[in-house]
Amino acid sequence: MLSTDGPIGTVRDATPRRTEGRKILECWTSGWSAQAVASMGPEERIDFALGEIEPILPGARENFELGTSIAWDDERYIEGAYILPERGHHELMEHARRPEGRIHFAGEHTAYEPNGGSMNYALESAIRVVIELSGA
Ligand SMILES: Cc1cc2nc3c(=O)[nH]c(=O)nc-3n(C[C@H](O)[C@H](O)[C@H](O)COP(=O)(O)OP(=O)(O)OC[C@H]3O[C@@H](n4cnc5c(N)ncnc54)[C@H](O)[C@@H]3O)c2cc1C
Incomplete structure (x- = not known):
């Protein structure tokens, strides 16, 4: 490599x-x-x-x-790969994961790792949303 x-x-x-x-x-x-x-x-x-x-x-x-x-x-059913963090991206992240009424946001771009690029972060964000939805 x-x-x-x-x-x-x-x-x-x-x-x-x-x-x-x-x-x-x-x-x-x-x-x-x-x-x-x-x-x-x-x-x-x-x-x-x-x-x-x-x-x-x-x-x-x-x-x-x-x-x-x-x-x-x-790719029609993919529309991208992993996130491409720009300068200042980390400052947007807490806003990207803030719910809007009944709508909750998952995806690696809403995770706690600013560089993303892994399913781990997508799954981490999914767990966060499940916890949000459960009201825990
Ligand atoms: C070639 C390649 C290899 C990779 N290998 C690995 C690996 O080995 N290990 C690893 O951990 N990660 C790997 N990754 C990264 C991993 O795929 C991503 O980090 C992960 O898929 C991000 O998950 P996500 O749910 O945030 O976004 P995504 O999986 O991208 O899901 C977003 C979904 O939203 C849909 N969408 C987009 N726009 C719209 C719209 N306007 N309306 C409705 N739906 C829309 C898309 O079709 C997509 O299904 C790889 C990525 C690529 C491209």
């Missing part, structure tokens, strides 16, 4: 048990760079990724066979 400070984000071997032969390389980007890549066409995304990987793993482009990509923002 390689953590880069470039727009490509994390690069990892998705086939670690295959010690030789063809492999799958996965790139995982998030935040604004992910949104920039998501705005590209499918072929352009692959070309962009290869351009970013080549200096890190020379020969990547030459050995490339095929690739695919997914942008979670574009």
Whole structure:
């Protein structure tokens, strides 16, 4: 696994048990760079990724066979991935979890961890809402 400070984000071997032969390389980007890549066409995304990987793993482009990509923002039943905290986000969190009348708010963005990015925080927020609804 390689953590880069470039727009490509994390690069990892998705086939670690295959010690030789063809492999799958996965790139995982998030935040604004992910949104920039998501705005590209499918072929352009692959070309962009290869351009970013080549200096890190020379020969990547030459050995490339095929690739695919997914942008979670574009997935109809998902509409995003994990939260993207901006500066000052933590100040909004207590307001985001405040009930509005009979409506209670869950989701990782309402949890107590400002950086989010995990189901743990979504589940934590769900427990909080259940406690709120039970009047405990
Ligand atoms: C590729 C990937 C891998 C991940 N791997 C892990 C992992 O290994 N472990 C881990 O802990 N976390 C992982 N996460 C993060 C985890 O998925 C999130 O932290 C978690 O799903 C957040 O839960 P949530 O309930 O807050 O939001 P979500 O699960 O995003 O739920 C929000 C829901 O609201 C719906 N919605 C959006 N807009 C509207 C609207 N206008 N009206 C009605 N509904 C709407 C969406 O369709 C969605 O179903 C991963 C995320 C991604 C994208």
